[in-house]
Amino acid sequence: xxxxxxxxxxxxxxxxxxxxxxxxxxxxxxxxxxxxxxxxxxxxxxxxxxxxxxxxxxxxxxxxxxxxxxxxxxxxxxxxxxxxxxxxxxxxxxxxxxxxxxxxxxxxxxxxxxxxxxxxxxxxxxxxxxxxxxxxxxxxxxxxxxxxxxxxxxxxxxxxxxxxxxxxxxxxxxxxxxxxxxxxxxxxxxxxxxxxxxxxxxxxxxxxxxxxxxxxxxxxxxxxxxxxxxxxxxxxxxxxxxxxxxxxxxxxxxxxxxxxxxxxxxxxxxxxxxxxxxxxxxxxxxxxxxxxxxxxxxxxxxxxxxxxxxxxxxxxxxxxxxxxxxxxxx
Amino acid sequence: xxxxxxxxxxxxxxxxxxxxxxxxxxxxxxxxxxxxxxxxxxxxxxxxxxxxxxxxxxxxxxxxxxxxxxxxxxxxxxxxxxxxxxxxxxxxxxxxxxxxxxxxxxxx
Amino acid sequence: xxxxxxxxxxxxxxxxxxxxxxxxxxxxxxxxxxxxxxxxxxxxxxxxxxxxxxxxxxxxxxxxxxxxxxxxxxxxxxxxxxxxxxxxxxxxxxxxxxxxxxxxxxxxxxxxxxxxxxxxxxxxxxxxxxxxxxxxxxxxxxxxxxxxxxxxxxxxxxxxxxxxxxxxxxxxxxxxxxx
Numbered sequence: 292x293x294x295x296x297x298x299x300x301x302x303x304x305x306x307x308x309x310x311x312x313x314x315x316x317x318x319x320x321x322x323x324x325x326x327x328x329x330x331x332x333x334x335x336x337x338x339x340x341x342x343x344x345x346x347x348x349x350x351x352x353x354x355x356x357x358x359x360x361x362x363x364x365x366x367x368x369x370x371x372x373x374x375x376x377x378x379x380x381x382x383x384x385x386x387x388x389x390x391x392x393x394x395x396x397x398x399x400x401x402x403x404x405x406x407x408x409x410x411x412x413x414x415x416x417x418x419x420x421x422x423x424x425x426x427x428x429x430x431x432x433x434x435x436x437x438x439x440x441x442x443x444x445x446x447x448x449x450x451x452x453x454x455x456x457x458x459x460x461x462x463x464x465x466x467x468x469x470x471x472x473x474x475x476x477x478x479x480x481x482x483x484x485x486x487x488x489x490x491x492x493x494x495x496x497x498x499x500x501x502x503x504x505x506x507x508x509x510x511x512x513x514x515x516x517x518x519x520x521x522x523x524x525x526x527x528x529x530x531x532x533x534x535x536x537x538x539x540x541x542x543x544x545x546x547x548x549x550x551x552x553x554x555x556x557x558x559x560x561x562x563x564x565x566x567x568x569x570x571x572x573x574x575x576x577x578x579x580x581x582x583x584x585x586x587x588x589x590x591x592x593x594x595x596x597x598x599x600x601x602x603x604x605x606x607x608x609x610x611x612x613x614x615x616x617x618x619x620x621x
Numbered sequence: 622x623x624x625x626x627x628x629x630x631x632x633x634x635x636x637x638x639x640x641x642x643x644x645x646x647x648x649x650x651x652x653x654x655x656x657x658x659x660x661x662x663x664x665x666x667x668x669x670x671x672x673x674x675x676x677x678x679x680x681x682x683x684x685x686x687x688x689x690x691x692x693x694x695x696x697x698x699x700x701x702x703x704x705x706x707x708x709x710x711x712x713x714x715x716x717x718x719x720x721x722x723x724x725x726x727x728x729x
Numbered sequence: 730x731x732x733x734x735x736x737x738x739x740x741x742x743x744x745x746x747x748x749x750x751x752x753x754x755x756x757x758x759x760x761x762x763x764x765x766x767x768x769x770x771x772x773x774x775x776x777x778x779x780x781x782x783x784x785x786x787x788x789x790x791x792x793x794x795x796x797x798x799x800x801x802x803x804x805x806x807x808x809x810x811x812x813x814x815x816x817x818x819x820x821x822x823x824x825x826x827x828x829x830x831x832x833x834x835x836x837x838x839x840x841x842x843x844x845x846x847x848x849x850x851x852x853x854x855x856x857x858x859x860x861x862x863x864x865x866x867x868x869x870x871x872x873x874x875x876x877x878x879x880x881x882x883x884x885x886x887x888x889x890x891x892x893x894x895x896x897x898x899x900x901x902x903x904x905x906x907x908x
Contacts, residue, residue, distance in 0.1 A: 300738065302736060302737075302738045302739045303738040303739075305738075305739050305742065306738040306739040306740070306741055306742025306743065307738070307742055308742070309739075309742040309743050309746050310622075310741075310742040310743075310745045310746050312746065313745065313746020313747070313749050313750055314626065314746070314749060316746075316749075316750055316753075317630065317749045317750055317752075317753040320753045320754070320757060321630065321634070321753055321756075321757070336773075336774070340773065340774075340777070343777075388660060388784075389781060389784055389785065390788075432834060452774070453774055453777065454774065454778055454833075454834065455777065455778070455781050456778060456781040456782050456785055456832050456833055456834070457781070457785075458785060458788065458790075490799060490802065491792050491802075492671075492803070494788070495789075495791070495792035495803070602794070608791075608792065610790045610791035611788070611790050611791070613785060613790075613831070613832055615833070615834040622745065624745075624748070626749060627745075627748050627749045627752045630749070630752060630753065630756070631752050631756060634753075634756040634757075635756070657776075657777075657780040657877070658878075660784075661780075661784070661878070661879055661880055662880065664784075664787070664880075665880035665881075665882060665898065668882050669882055669898070671799060671803075672798070672799055672800045672882070672884060675799075679896065684882075684896075684897075684898045686849070687848070687849035687897060687898055688880070688898055690849045690854060691847055691848070691849055691854060691898075691899075691900045692900075694847075694854050695847060695854075695878070695900055695902065696878060696900075
């Protein structure tokens, strides 16, 4: 029984057509609305800004259970305890943002200490395995050097960028003491409480616990250096040599020492010199604040000489160095 | 059928609409934090403290009125400080309020 | 064979279409779109740089042992310059621009500055004429600029002429824009 009763009525068709046209208009209008929600862009400028703030305004942080007992002196710890660094920052302290220390700057850009890129990613960008791997380039522009870490900045891609202007606090210049007259011993006195001068404040004072100290003696040519040792001075003035701190390594205008005894020849100017360098953090383990560094000379005719290592030494502290730090992240 | 579709579209679009505002206000809270203003103010108060703490002629709290008037007019923020000159540790209190962020500090 | 049966189909279709179109229109008209003016990210870089440079200018580069008071020993560039007699601001203007560019990194010659110094004289806020506009980049207000400020403390200013030596705290406002 074939007839035409199975066809749809024309009213239904008209209604359905109007409905479909309506839905097409709506979907066309709405098509742009949800597109923005699908993108996976990270706000790279915000990441760069955050990294810039951490580098410039934060002194860094060590795990509170680290074996040294330091809070933020990550530049002084040994390679073996590198994982105790929670956060890298180059500032002098939380109270002095935008002032960086040279020791931290050198430590940060030292590729033999931090393994690129994992250590930086862990302590600066806080991403680890399985998370987005930031590519970065950090460049410090300083009048004398341009250390940088990271890959070359891409030219065909958007990247987040921030530039910060900073001062770098330099370690003290070498202190020179004229010790002619063939003394039998030269004593250099350190009083840390004088060096931590309240008037100068942490930005301008010399901190022997965290900065490297260089001392140079100008001596007569031909003297014989017998021993260099460090003693601790207590509050009554009693001097006691620190065990193990003798035969300290020095460079001279002749052979280096140890082994002692060393002959100091003429360096061409009519005098000889002995130079000793204490790396940063050297005095930290000896919990004392007054020290005496002594140089013993053999077969000497003159009396012992004594000098103070304090701000009376000419041009001991250096001015702050201006620099800019640029961070690019992509 | 159309009811269901239109209600679904309405609901989804409402979510999409509100999400842009949510992201914006969270980011704004970070961008609006007056980090530089507070660091600057703290540096200034500590400088005043350092210069006048031992000076018998000048009371370090005298600069309060000038700072308050300038801050209200130029930076739309309320701030005041007090330095206790009789205390050997020079306890300093700093207050800052710019309408969005309020900051209180006691510094020894 | 057109009759008036099944009109409900048509009515349903029309009303459904109308409903959807009106809904879509209502929603789209109420969406807010983030315009570039709302996001301050591009300004933030310039603002942060400006704040950093002002902070550097307000920090002494070296401890001056020869200073008499503690103020002079740690006197910064801004404190020193603004304490001087500012009746001829030409040298201060050029010096400030050079120092700003030096601290911001030499390649930022496109950053232009303009500055205003305000102080409180006991009854109203006044500004000091410390900027010589003839040697500085012209400030029209039409470029998109950011403002950064710095409090500077002057121990012994040489101005105002009727009351010099009165210690005061002034606010330095610097307008920065890129050309």
